[in-house]
Amino acid sequence: KQEVTQIPAALSVPEGENLVLNCSFTDSAIYNLQWFRQDPGKGLTSLLLIQSSQREQTSGRLNASLDKSSGRSTLYIAASQPGDSATYLCAVRPGNQFYFGTGTSLTVIP
């Protein structure tokens, strides 16, 4: 069974810092990997989708990389802002199912 792990579980940084969130998965046979954001009391919002044939995707201040062979992905957030405070989840899709990590809770301090 696919296991998805995210490190760290929680992170607190001052505004303006660049930061990296990590995601690892045990089975490299995936179609794609996604990074989501979850705000308290709300559902998930997709941030970036990386297909298995791709190495990275960028959207604004966000950059996600994928190393399928080693089972790792990183989400890089540049120039963090208080509005970035949320829980960030990664998910891999080997088939019908999406396997989610436990998330990294990010707090950006003004």
Added chain:
Amino acid sequence: GAGVSQSPSNKVTEKGKDVELRCDPISGHTALYWYRQSLGQGLEFLIYFQGNSAPDKSGLPSDRFSAERTGGSVSTLTIQRTQQEDSAVYLCASSADREPDTQYFGPGTRLTVL
């Protein structure tokens, strides 16, 4: 347009009671997913509906859990004889055929079993 909606937003029930959770997907979305998010845990896949195909029930944790999707639209997740360990947020998501990897999530139903 309207997003995915779920009802109720909160449900408190007593151990042993049955509960029904409702999901209204985005109109026209053929795929519908149910997930469970327990405190401190990631999202746990429960069940997947795709059009008129037989659902993928491989994530349902026990036979107390069942789900239906009527008319290819609204879905109901039923938990019978609830247990305290069923307490969690239940999330529903839907996706369109043309973008099967883009899931649109509802706000979830927070279930508390006393």
